[in-house]
Amino acid sequence: MNYKLVINILGKTLFICGLLLCIPFGISFIYNEQHLWQSFVYPIAGLFAIGLVMLLIRPEDKTILAKEGIIIVALTWVILSLVGAIPFVISGAIPSYIDAVFETVSGLTTTGASIITDVEALPKCMLFWRSFTHFIGGMGVLVFVLAILPKSSGSMHIYRAESPGPTSSKLVSKMSYTARILYTIYVVITLIQVVFYLCGGMPLFDSVLIAFSVAGTGGFAITNNGLAAYGTYSQVVASVFMFLFSLNFNLYYMILIGNVKKALKSEEFIAFAFIIFASIAVIAIDLLVSCKQFYTNFGTALKDAAFHVTSISSTTGISNNVNTDAWPTLAKSILLFLTICGAMAGSTGGGIKIARLVILFKAGISDVKKMVRPRTVTTVKFEGEVLSPETIHNTHSFLTLWFALVIMSIFILSFDKYDLFSNITATFACIGNVGPGFGEVGALKNYAGFSGISKGFLSLLMLAGRLELFPIFIMFQPTTWSKS
Amino acid sequence: MRLVIVGTGKVGEKMVEFFTKANHNVVIVDIDYKTVETVVNKYDVKGVVGFGLDRSVLQDAEVSSADFFIACTPRDELNVLSCVMAKKLGAAHTIARVRSPEYFEEVETISNFLGVDMVFNPEYRTALEIANILKFPFAYNVENFAGGKALLLELHVEPNSALSGNTVEHIIGQAGTGVLFAMAKRGGKVFIPRGDFVVEDGDILHVIASKDQIIGFCKKLGLYKRQSKNVFIVGGSMTAYYLAKALESTDTQVKILDIDEKRCQELSQKLPKAVILSGDGTDTNVLDEERLKDADACITLTGIDEENVIISLYAQQKKVTKIITKISRPAIISLVKNLGLDTVLSPHAVIANHILQFVRSSQSNSGLAINALYKISDVGEAIEFTVTESFPKRGIPLESLKLKSNLLIGGIVRDNEFILPTGKTVLLSGDKVIVVTTKSDITDLEQILR
Incomplete structure (x- = not known):
């Protein structure tokens, strides 16, 4: 491990974290919350001071190897979570540090699982920071660092560890341009979204924060009854944008360079679109048939079905004050399935990712064919390209580790007071970065009732989910930290 | 500037290194998934896995907006054909590698007709470079300007030579004839030396002069060595063939030693003037019997870098005046730097230079x-x-x-x-x-x- 290099790059990252914290600090002046200055000044000063010291350590060898890249990503996320929680504690918005860490991790990983029962009581600057973490975490901190940092060799390892999906490739030949293109697309669609909310009469502050929440596919609301506070129009707009943010950003780039045909032909896109539209249709009908006491007209059923399907499949998990826990079992099963699947690779969403499911499905078929006829030679293709055995193997290991973590989580959570189903859905919702589950962690409830240990483990689970497991496992592997 | 490089073998990778260092946009295409991944991890480039003639692969690599398309896969025909394809798709300039002598002699005609802008042959270039160095054995490396009217020579300062310990002004005064000290390299640092620069052992100097001037300069300072007239080549590779061909017109005696009898037969048909020997070049007995120690120059051109190094070390022990070693793998080049071998040439660096010039x-x-x-x-x-x-x-x-x-x-x-x-x-x-x-x-x- 090249410690000097890791420390140096983490120093740069700390600096950027400090700059990011300046934004909610500025917001506190707009809303006359100067009395909270300590909540920001202390961590900002700390980040700049420590960052500066770390920058003084200059590595002799500046090549980022795979191991260093992954560790840089893992540590950045851990540090950002631990530091990002400090303002909540100092301001008294969330008095317990472990709760504050849970909330920050949930924000950064764009999970949107909350332990706050009364969000409306939070100061505006804290609300802003809470939602802003979604925006930061959505596209990734280090992708942002790559966008502004001068070229360094080995940046591919960092990009690969932070951007979601089984395979990551650059859009253009240079890493910094790729990162800039991704961030530009991200910011522009977010701005368009803000304009749509404003047109619907939503206040500016709320529009921006909801837009952050949807863009990062996080799901923090800023009112106690979620989007229900803003009427149907905003919910429809949110549904559309949640869908847009759950798409692979490569598709937007393809469309931008005029290759619409190729974008629409993407296997992953077709699979994803099919899952979404089929789910919406089935749930809407199910609601009309089995839930007659709430849903009498098709319009409302369709709206709520579309809202929750896009919300869960994009792994946003934002609330519109509809209790999905009371929905019929079929609808709930579909939502649980979507929680596990997640969004497309290369989006801001979480979950296992449709790309992996498609790969697993195809590899499964090919394996079955081989079992029937052992001499058959098969190749597995994805998006028109032959998949290397490594990629398939990697996808299988991902699934294995995913199950291992899920089972571990179910055991750890079982020490708490909740029922098994609630614990299972809480696990899925956290590892998939969705937020709400069912039962005790349903759409209208929150995670406040879990013990400190459970909250700590769920935080780790959310980080593991966002970074796609491997970086977190590698961080806990002792040999990673050896010098040689 | 945007470049697409198809085939990332040694030459391809060397060019990726050059162009990414110069901050250009590079896309690489290779049929092998592993190779692409290695290069993408190492350099800031985009990688596309696929066949270099496949339209969709080339489109993925955005050939249409490329300023340069360089094909250097191991297959000559493929290189030329994919250049044609790239040109059709809109690449501004196309460059193909063609190596085998059978094609290379006629390739200019064919490629001009097909619209390939440049054809390069690493083996041929390397041979020309070696032939040039043989004219000035006292230099580590020689480059020609203005058709040979001006020369850029690389001189390595050896311990106790007339150069070390003196200032540039003093050296020029002593030699009496003018040469220009263009560049000096010491401990990894490269700079333009001034008159008061003190030359030290181990420095690498680059001087510019005409042929007569540099010969006069070296004679005065006791660095002069006569043009090599008796050349011993170990390894009958393609480079050896081109080199022997290039030396045919000068009255140089060429011996080529190769282990493969069939190859020796081929060479003897093609090179009637040269002495072709069949034997193992790594066997010192064979080298002694064929009187390596009487040669002016020993050039090791086998396909195996390690063998080349060992044979050159033996030649060094036998006090052969000029030794040129061909090394292909970059890792080995940096390893042998401290061995004090005479000239070490890498065909990939030679050709990358050549392409850089064109670009x-x-x-x-x-x-x-x-x-x-x-x-x-x-x-x-x-x-x-x-x-x-x-x-x-x-x-x-x-x-x-x-x-x-x-x-x-x-x-x-x-x-x-x-x-x-x-x-x-x-x-x-x-x-x-x-x-x-x-x-x-x-x-x-x-x-x-x-």
């Missing part, structure tokens, strides 16, 4: 394009331009020109005569001027001005 000369838009370009110690460059009417500062003494820093006018060739520039020298239309710089951003002559 840079196509970049100029003012009609003051590059004629020739050589990399000096990977950092500096020596570039030849022709002064034309469009150069605004003609007739002005060099001392009153505002030149960029880290840049030097290294020599002028006027009416086939080499002129060593002084402060009073002026540039005239038709002059060939050699510019030495430690930067790598100059694409036309006007850019030397501040």
